[in-house]
Amino acid sequence: MIKIENVSKIYKMGTIDVPALREVSFSIKQNEFVSIMGPSGSGKSTLMNIIGCLDTPTIGRYFLDGIEVEKLGDNDLAAIRNKKIGFVFQTFNLLPRTNALKNVELPLIYAGVSVKERDKIAKSLLVDVGLGDRFEHNPSELSGGQRQRVAIARALVNTPSILLADEPTGNLDSKAGAEIMEIFNSLHQKGATIILVTHERYVAEFADRIIHLFDGKVVKDENVDRV
Amino acid sequence: MIKIENVSKIYKMGTIDVPALREVSFSIKQNEFVSIMGPSGSGKSTLMNIIGCLDTPTIGRYFLDGIEVEKLGDNDLAAIRNKKIGFVFQTFNLLPRTNALKNVELPLIYAGVSVKERDKIAKSLLVDVGLGDRFEHNPSELSGGQRQRVAIARALVNTPSILLADEPTGNLDSKAGAEIMEIFNSLHQKGATIILVTHERYVAEFADRIIHLFDGKVVKDENVDRV
Numbered sequence: 001m002i003k004i005e006n007v008s009k010i011y012k013m014g015t016i017d018v019p020a021l022r023e024v025s026f027s028i029k030q031n032e033f034v035s036i037m038g039p040s041g042s043g044k045s046t047l048m049n050i051i052g053c054l055d056t057p058t059i060g061r062y063f064l065d066g067i068e069v070e071k072l073g074d075n076d077l078a079a080i081r082n083k084k085i086g087f088v089f090q091t092f093n094l095l096p097r098t099n100a101l102k103n104v105e106l107p108l109i110y111a112g113v114s115v116k117e118r119d120k121i122a123k124s125l126l127v128d129v130g131l132g133d134r135f136e137h138n139p140s141e142l143s144g145g146q147r148q149r150v151a152i153a154r155a156l157v158n159t160p161s162i163l164l165a166d167e168p169t170g171n172l173d174s175k176a177g178a179e180i181m182e183i184f185n186s187l188h189q190k191g192a193t194i195i196l197v198t199h200e201r202y203v204a205e206f207a208d209r210i211i212h213l214f215d216g217k218v219v220k221d222e223n224v225d226r227v
Numbered sequence: 228m229i230k231i232e233n234v235s236k237i238y239k240m241g242t243i244d245v246p247a248l249r250e251v252s253f254s255i256k257q258n259e260f261v262s263i264m265g266p267s268g269s270g271k272s273t274l275m276n277i278i279g280c281l282d283t284p285t286i287g288r289y290f291l292d293g294i295e296v297e298k299l300g301d302n303d304l305a306a307i308r309n310k311k312i313g314f315v316f317q318t319f320n321l322l323p324r325t326n327a328l329k330n331v332e333l334p335l336i337y338a339g340v341s342v343k344e345r346d347k348i349a350k351s352l353l354v355d356v357g358l359g360d361r362f363e364h365n366p367s368e369l370s371g372g373q374r375q376r377v378a379i380a381r382a383l384v385n386t387p388s389i390l391l392a393d394e395p396t397g398n399l400d401s402k403a404g405a406e407i408m409e410i411f412n413s414l415h416q417k418g419a420t421i422i423l424v425t426h427e428r429y430v431a432e433f434a435d436r437i438i439h440l441f442d443g444k445v446v447k448d449e450n451v452d453r454v
């Protein structure tokens with residue numbers, strides 16, 4: 001369960017304040033699938049960074065499974081980031097000069113999984129995202145969409161209970177995009193909570209609910225009707 | 228006039244060959260507006276890098292305004308890249324720790340334009356792309372879509388006669404995307420040649436013609452009917 005309570009985020013640029021989020025409040029239940037939409041610059045990635053425990057609110061509170069995240073120690077936060085939450089960054093954040101397989105294995109190395117086991121898991125995920133023939137390629141030897149798919153595979157490798165995906169299909173053609181959404185769907189059916197940022201309506205509608213941000217505020221929170 | 232003649236591009240990964248383009252041939256006339264579509268990994272960015280004189284074919288020839296690019300010296304190539312061609316990279320390639328204004332001014336600094344003049348041109352372009360209030364932000368202080376728009380402004384700052392844009396709206400919501408396409412349209416009406424890579428059909432249809440790549444080959448070359 002995720003509870004965002006009156007959260008504002010204000011970036012400081014020297015003497016200027018840049019408000020990115022303004023008194024945002026909402027909750028997301030366990031195993032819910034929620035999309036976040038909104039214009040460029042409206043605060044979507046800022047909100048995802050807070051939910052993913054990568055950044056903290058300037059004002060307001062964030063509760064994860066009933067516990068206020070601000071009160072957690074560094075070890076608890078590291079365990080949450082590594083085991084509970086899978087994050088697909090908008091900018092991918094792949095390790096340069098490191099091949100696709102190693103990039104995907106990285107979270108498993110931190111989690112102490114054996115070499116044989118992590119090799120098997122990482123390879124099977126790269127195959128799932130259509131990169132069975134790109135294990136040895138470094139990020140500079142992959143196309144934009146292929147890098148994005150490596151980042152998706154890395155986010156899934158620890159079978160997270162919460163998946164945060166920031167524009168996961170932004171660099172993909174509609175076929176590759178649909179394949180990724182199928183993978184997210186099956187993770188959702190296995191019980192995971194999924195929060196997805198997208199600017200494409202047809203992708204947002206894979207979710208049960210869409211939260212709309214504008215200029216840092218929640219301006220709409222709609223259910224997706226399944227006909 | 229751009230003429231691609233039987234061009235293949237094969238990347239070498241140790242002992243393995245990775246064919247990215249396979250015997251591609253087509254021509255693009257002065258002041259034509261052409262889109263390139265194709266699945267992730269089909270060779271679109273590789274083709275754009277060759278057309279933009281940033282990479283060379285493994286086999287085949289590339290003619291720009293009747294001159295074979297391979298025969299050009301470094302000074303000619305630098306002048307083409309800086310004055311004739313504007314490039315919006317799929318990965319933006321902005322200078323980190325350098326604010327938006329300076330990033331956009333960069334091509335004008337190389338071209339020897341005065342401080343006052345380049346400040347005026349760069350500011351007006353940032354306003355055109357909706358970033359009038361982000362001059363002082365570095366890339367790390369901008370959202371994904373805002374960074375993309377800085378990269379677009381930088382590509383336009385030298386009023387290029389050829390604009391190469393690789394997924395220019397990939398990180399933008401439909402409103403911001405439409406605003407960018409309006410700017411490209413007006414550049415086209417002033418006589419520029421525009422080549423645009425996209426995976427979104429409605430963006431591709433702003434062009435006169437769509438070239439479809441699949442697995443490194445041109446599989447279709449269609450005119451866009453204007454009704």
Ligand SMILES: Nc1ncnc2c1ncn2[C@@H]1O[C@H](COP(=O)(O)OP(=O)(O)OP(=O)(O)O)[C@@H](O)[C@H]1O
Pocket residue numbers: 134137140141142143144145146171172173238239240245246247265266267268269270271272273274317
């Ligand atoms: N330096 C390299 N070394 C080896 N292979 C490479 C290299 N750069 C690209 N490739 C391969 O060449 C193929 C074409 O890449 P390219 O970047 O042109 O694709 P693209 O059509 O732009 O895809 P996307 O839509 O994902 O951006 C891909 O399969 C990619 O893995």
Ligand SMILES: Nc1ncnc2c1ncn2[C@@H]1O[C@H](COP(=O)(O)OP(=O)(O)OP(=O)(O)O)[C@@H](O)[C@H]1O
Pocket residue numbers: 011012013018019020038039040041042043044045046047090361364367368369370371372373398399400
């Ligand atoms: N470190 C920072 N310092 C100052 N301002 C920032 C910083 N990071 C982000 N911003 C500003 O905060 C606002 C929200 O940014 P955010 O990245 O959350 O937008 P977004 O909704 O994800 O947009 P996009 O769709 O373009 O990715 C933007 O206007 C941006 O300029």
Ligand SMILES: [Mg+2]
Pocket residue numbers: 044045046090166370371372
């Ligand atoms: Mg964002």
Ligand SMILES: [Mg+2]
Pocket residue numbers: 143144145271272273317393
């Ligand atoms: Mg590409």
